[in-house]
Amino acid sequence: MKAEVDETDAVVISPHPDDAEFGTAGTVARWTKAGKRVVYVVCTAGDKGTTDRNLTPQALTDIREKEQMAAADRLGVAQVDFLGFPDQGLEDTPEFRKEIVRIIRKYRPHTVVTTDPYRRYIWHRDHRITGQVVMDAVFPYARDHMAYPDMLAEGLEPHKVRKLLFWAAEDVNYRSDITDTFEDKLAALHCHASQVIELGIDDLEAWMRRRCREMAEGEPFALAEAFHRVILPS
Numbered sequence: 001m002k003a004e005v006d007e008t009d010a011v012v013i014s015p016h017p018d019d020a021e022f023g024t025a026g027t028v029a030r031w032t033k034a035g036k037r038v039v040y041v042v043c044t045a046g047d048k049g050t051t052d053r054n055l056t057p058q059a060l061t062d063i064r065e066k067e068q069m070a071a072a073d074r075l076g077v078a079q080v081d082f083l084g085f086p087d088q089g090l091e092d093t094p095e096f097r098k099e100i101v102r103i104i105r106k107y108r109p110h111t112v113v114t115t116d117p118y119r120r121y122i123w124h125r126d127h128r129i130t131g132q133v134v135m136d137a138v139f140p141y142a143r144d145h146m147a148y149p150d151m152l153a154e155g156l157e158p159h160k161v162r163k164l165l166f167w168a169a170e171d172v173n174y175r176s177d178i179t180d181t182f183e184d185k186l187a188a189l190h191c192h193a194s195q196v197i198e199l200g201i202d203d204l205e206a207w208m209r210r211r212c213r214e215m216a217e218g219e220p221f222a223l224a225e226a227f228h229r230v231i232l233p234s
């Protein structure tokens with residue numbers, strides 16, 4: 001059977017439900033308001049991120065999937081794919097890499113947004129692995145037809161991503177203006193009620209506003225999301 005292929009402006013690949021909202025929701029809202037097509041891919045079910053001992057992994061998976069769908073809906077995201085890998089279980093394997101290549105060849109994005117793999121010291125292993133695997137999948141595996149001959153038979157042709165944006169980067173070289181979409185980011189974050197509670201932040205708006213103000217440092221606008229940006233060779 002031939003896979004359905006859909007040109008997309010941006011694919012956002014996050015390790016867990018809620019990571020994309022913290023990292024890039026303001027930028028996503030700006031894009032969707034400009035008519036761009038954005039797709040979310042969530043690698044794990046987020047089934048371990050709780051201190052509530054009464055919750056089962058399945059119950060937590062259900063809650064987090066619903067929260068992620070609500071947040072994506074609020075941001076005008078066209079599609080959310082849940083890959084369903086176990087939380088705290090991502091590894092840099094051929095299977096995971098191939099799954100990401102499949103996503104890239106299916107949605108054919110101009111831009112891929114994900115988590116920075118090169119953050120030092122304390123960093124969730126799933127975040128480090130996701131960033132690494134996405135980067136490798138974009139270049140060279142999604143690009144080269146010989147990488148996965150079986151995908152060609154499915155209609156999943158090679159694809160060249162033009163731009164990569166990594167959130168949570170220590171080496172920031174691009175600050176995205178989210179002054180007009182900060183409220184959308186905040187509303188999307190509030191959709192993740194079970195995670196906001198876990199963070200123990202009293203005033204999410206004040207906390208997020210302060211962070212976004214810091215990320216806009218040196219720019220002519222007030223609020224930003226910061227990234228390491230890579231332009232790929234054409």
Ligand SMILES: [Zn+2]
Nearest residue numbers: 015016019124
């Ligand atoms: Zn996460």
